[in-house]
Amino acid sequence: MFRRTILSAFFLLAFSAFSFAQNAQPEMADALRKDGKIYVVVLVLATIFAGIIAFLVRLDRKISKLEKHNNPIS
Amino acid sequence: MRQSWWKVVCVLLLGYTIVAGFLIPVPALNIINETIRNLYFHVPMWFTMIILFLVSFIYAIKYLRSGDLKHDIFSAEYTKVGIVFSILGMLTGMEWAKYTWGEAWSNDPKQLGTAISMLIYFAYLVLRGGMKDEEKRAKISAVYNVFAFALMIPLLWILPRMVDSLHPGNGGNPGFNTYDLDKDMRMVFYPAVFGWILLGVWITTLKVRISLIEYKRENNF
Numbered sequence: 041m042f043r044r045t046i047l048s049a050f051f052l053l054a055f056s057a058f059s060f061a062q063n064a065q066p067e068m069a070d071a072l073r074k075d076g077k078i079y080v081v082v083l084v085l086a087t088i089f090a091g092i093i094a095f096l097v098r099l100d101r102k103i104s105k106l107e108k109h110n111n112p113i114s
Numbered sequence: 115m116r117q118s119w120w121k122v123v124c125v126l127l128l129g130y131t132i133v134a135g136f137l138i139p140v141p142a143l144n145i146i147n148e149t150i151r152n153l154y155f156h157v158p159m160w161f162t163m164i165i166l167f168l169v170s171f172i173y174a175i176k177y178l179r180s181g182d183l184k185h186d187i188f189s190a191e192y193t194k195v196g197i198v199f200s201i202l203g204m205l206t207g208m209e210w211a212k213y214t215w216g217e218a219w220s221n222d223p224k225q226l227g228t229a230i231s232m233l234i235y236f237a238y239l240v241l242r243g244g245m246k247d248e249e250k251r252a253k254i255s256a257v258y259n260v261f262a263f264a265l266m267i268p269l270l271w272i273l274p275r276m277v278d279s280l281h282p283g284n285g286g287n288p289g290f291n292t293y294d295l296d297k298d299m300r301m302v303f304y305p306a307v308f309g310w311i312l313l314g315v316w317i318t319t320l321k322v323r324i325s326l327i328e329y330k331r332e333n334n335f
Contacts, residue, residue, distance in 0.1 A: 066143070066144055066147060069247065069287055076234070078136055078137065079137075081136060082132065082133055082136045085132045085136075086129070086133065089129065089132055090127060093125055096316060096317070097121075099320055100116070100121075100316075100320060103237045103320055103323045103324060103327075104116055106324075106327055107323065107327060
């Protein structure tokens with residue numbers, strides 16, 4: 041419990057240290073990338089992508105199985 | 115999984131695209147700002163569609179030469195997945211256009227040409243759906259496929275370049291220079307194109323294999 045509070049306090053501090061935004065000339069996501077939030081988007085997309093790939097792999101295996109069962113007929 | 119090495123390559127390339135596509139710095143330009151990153155996702159949809167339609171076209175010609183119904187199955191599935199990618203490309207393009215050109219649909223020559231081309235391919239599905247006789251369906255849709263692919267070339271690459279267009283690579287410009295593609299962007303863009311094409315092919319091969327199983331079943335009883 042104690043250790044957990046220390047950990048969460050550390051993370052809160054770490055995140056607040058990142059949260060100083062800066063204004064660049066044209067509006068780009070430099071600040072976003074610096075304060076780390078862009079990584080959240082990357083993570084979300086990577087998750088979706090991993091899900092789709094896992095689905096495709098399963099489908100691929102299933103079809104391979106079907107093909108094995110079907111082959112002796114042809 | 116059958117012949118899985120290129121599927122692994124596909125996953126690696128796309129994984130790299132998703133991570134590097136957001137994190138590698140891009141040129142700071144007015145109006146498009148950070149949306150230039152869409153290049154890694156919107157443009158490969160069209161590249162994939164073109165490759166899938168090209169393969170479909172080749173199989174259509176193969177069918178006409180051989181009369182083998184398996185070639186017809188390949189041709190049809192490649193077109194179907196190509197249409198899915200064209201819809202994705204159109205939607206992502208409209209989303210992008212909404213915030214950079216001001217309107218999702220601005221009757222831009224490239225948009226119009228693409229829309230016509232998509233309608234021609236939609237008609238391919240209607241045509242196939244309307245015929246029950248396998249041989250007849252295969253022959254007519256193969257001929258139609260050749261026609262559709264031949265029309266797509268002027269609609270996507272010639273006509274939009276002869277008039278002024280909002281779309282980069284048009285209005286007399288030869289192509290990618292207008293994107294301000296710098297070295298960093300190329301490092302992501304080319305792998306992205308390759309990865310998305312491989313994903314399209316992967317999905318198509320799955321559909322083809324299912325159709326082949328069905329075809330074998332129907333012809334063995």
